[in-house]
Amino acid sequence: xxxxxxDPVLQLFAGALLVLALATTIGSILSIRIAKxxxxxxxxxxxxxxxxxxxxxxxxxxxxxxxxxxxxxxxAALSFFALREFITLAYTRRGDHIALAVSFFIALPTQYxxxxxxxxxxxxILIPVYAFLLLPILxxxxxxxxxxxxxxxxxxxxxxxxxxxxxxxxxxxxxEVRGQPGGELLLIAWLVIVVQGSDVLQYxxxxxxxxxxxxxxxSPSKTWEGLLGGIASATALGxxxxxxxxxxxxxxxxxxxxxxxxxxxxxxxxxAIKRDRGVKDWGHMIEGHGGVLDRIDSLVFAAPxxxxxxRYWWT
Amino acid sequence: xxxxxxxxxxxxxxxxxxxxQAFWIGCQPSAEQRIYFSNHASHGDFVxxxxxxxxxxxxLVRPIAGADYWNRxxxxxxxxxxxxxxxxxxxxxxxxxxDPVGQMLEALAHGDSLIMFPEGTRNTSDAVLxxxxxxxxxxxxxxxxxxxxxxxxxxxxxxxxKGELLPVPLICTVSYGAPLERIEGESKADFLExxxxxMLALRPDDGEHA
Numbered sequence: 001x002x003x004x005x006x007d008p009v010l011q012l013f014a015g016a017l018l019v020l021a022l023a024t025t026i027g028s029i030l031s032i033r034i035a036k037x038x039x040x041x042x043x044x045x046x047x048x049x050x051x052x053x054x055x056x057x058x059x060x061x062x063x064x065x066x067x068x069x070x071x072x073x074x075x076a077a078l079s080f081f082a083l084r085e086f087i088t089l090a091y092t093r094r095g096d097h098i099a100l101a102v103s104f105f106i107a108l109p110t111q112y113x114x115x116x117x118x119x120x121x122x123x124x125i126l127i128p129v130y131a132f133l134l135l136p137i138l139x140x141x142x143x144x145x146x147x148x149x150x151x152x153x154x155x156x157x158x159x160x161x162x163x164x165x166x167x168x169x170x171x172x173x174x175x176e177v178r179g180q181p182g183g184e185l186l187l188i189a190w191l192v193i194v195v196q197g198s199d200v201l202q203y204x205x206x207x208x209x210x211x212x213x214x215x216x217x218x219s220p221s222k223t224w225e226g227l228l229g230g231i232a233s234a235t236a237l238g239x240x241x242x243x244x245x246x247x248x249x250x251x252x253x254x255x256x257x258x259x260x261x262x263x264x265x266x267x268x269x270x271x272a273i274k275r276d277r278g279v280k281d282w283g284h285m286i287e288g289h290g291g292v293l294d295r296i297d298s299l300v301f302a303a304p305x306x307x308x309x310x311r312y313w314w315t
Numbered sequence: 316x317x318x319x320x321x322x323x324x325x326x327x328x329x330x331x332x333x334x335x336q337a338f339w340i341g342c343q344p345s346a347e348q349r350i351y352f353s354n355h356a357s358h359g360d361f362v363x364x365x366x367x368x369x370x371x372x373x374x375l376v377r378p379i380a381g382a383d384y385w386n387r388x389x390x391x392x393x394x395x396x397x398x399x400x401x402x403x404x405x406x407x408x409x410x411x412x413x414d415p416v417g418q419m420l421e422a423l424a425h426g427d428s429l430i431m432f433p434e435g436t437r438n439t440s441d442a443v444l445x446x447x448x449x450x451x452x453x454x455x456x457x458x459x460x461x462x463x464x465x466x467x468x469x470x471x472x473x474x475x476x477k478g479e480l481l482p483v484p485l486i487c488t489v490s491y492g493a494p495l496e497r498i499e500g501e502s503k504a505d506f507l508e509x510x511x512x513x514m515l516a517l518r519p520d521d522g523e524h525a
Contacts, residue, residue: 081334083484084484084485088470088486092473094477097476097483101483104484105481278520284334285334
């Protein structure tokens with residue numbers, strides 16, 4: 001084997017591309033055989049989802065190839081787009097303008113800058129403590145008291161979800177993992193593969209065998225069959241990829257199960273917000289998937305838990 | 316060359332800030348002569364309409380803009396005149412000043428499509444729409460060949476509220492409605508009321524945000 005073929009990051013991405021090529025083939029066969037080239041809601045959506053995955057895997061792959069800084073920049077950009085989607089749906093008033101500007105242009109870049117310089121003590125409290133105190137002060141100064149607590153809470157919640165929680169994913173790149181020097185990016189790739197894999201597998205299992213709805217009022221597309229099948233197979237996937245990480249097979253399975261469950265409930269929470277606001281998707285940036293937040297909602301809920309598990313037991 | 320570069324920079328900035336999405340509800344993009352009439356909350360309104368038009372159509376569509384604002388300073392003059400090829404109208408109505416409707420009709424006679432704001436000025440009030448000026452009526456009757464397309468720009472007023480210096484990123488949408496029919500012998504007030512209703516019908520139903 002040539003040396004570059006032994007690069008584990010490359011191997012993971014080659015695997016992802018293979019899966020995508022397979023999915024694209026299946027999608028094309030479905031649209032020829034079943035839809036007979038005519039418009040078909042489910043199959044067309046499936047194919048546009050697969051097509052978007054090429055882009056997402058490509059972007060992630062490019063940032064990994066370029067290294068830690070690029071991964072941080074990529075996730076900062078994702079935070080920006082996610083926060084933009086979140087605030088668009090949140091009720092804000094003119095009096096929140098400065099607080100919002102500070103959220104987007106100061107809190108967000110500062111959080112990622114702190115991760116870049118690896119200042120754990122500050123990036124873990126910047127938003128939960130300092131933004132939490134400062135932003136309502138800025139809103140209060142504008143003297144608009146209409147639904148004040150609700151507005152302040154929504155801005156804070158958006159920052160926590162879209163910036164703080166998500167930033168724990170690239171923050172993994174700053175950890176020095178025991179037993180696996182230089183493998184930090186692999187830890188990120190592993191989490192993304194397991195959690196996104198769980199989403200995809202839940203979708204596939206649900207579409208193929210789904211009968212009983214888990215939460216009909218929140219998310220009509222989530223079924224027990226999809227949930228159990230998806231999480232079980234994603235847990236198996238995580239365990240089978242343990243060789244790329246510092247985890248043993250059993251540890252990998254336990255962690256994969258934990259992050260998949262967090263991811264599932266993350267999706268449920270974000271669905272509850274969408275349902276309340278009367279929308280189906282957070283946005284429209286990713287063809288077939290909806291917005292950025294629709295795609296990363298499960299990652300957002302899984303990332304901090306995963307980060308703390310790794311930081312506590314493997315550093 | 317430099318115009319295209321500046322146009323690209325402005326459009327990229329607008330897209331990054333607003334992720335603007337078009338909803339072609341009542342019509343499709345077309346090269347036919349059109350008058351797009353839209354709500355007006357910010358100086359960026361015509362940029363968003365421009366950004367949602369296919370690039371081949373952008374050269375055919377000229378925004379109407381106030382000369383008092385866009386003629387002030389070399390940069391604004393360049394952006395309005397050369398980049399967006401705006402029809403700059405004189406809103407002062409001073410003695411001897413060119414007649415705004417005449418200027419717009421001239422551009423229409425030239426074959427251009429127009430983006431115009433029937434409120435006549437930016438809406439910085441809490442009202443959803445200001446009362447319409449009569450310009451749209453005169454354009455509609457003065458140049459019957461152009462299709463009248465109602466447009467609703469959503470959320471841009473939240474991106475940059477009055478008096479703020481820094482815009483905040485929020486997703487904006489631009490909805491294009493069905494062409495407004497012309498009714499023979501309709502009074503000015505009735506026509507403007509119908510145009511207003513056609514615009515309001517395009518407002519996305521997101522409840523809390525005006």
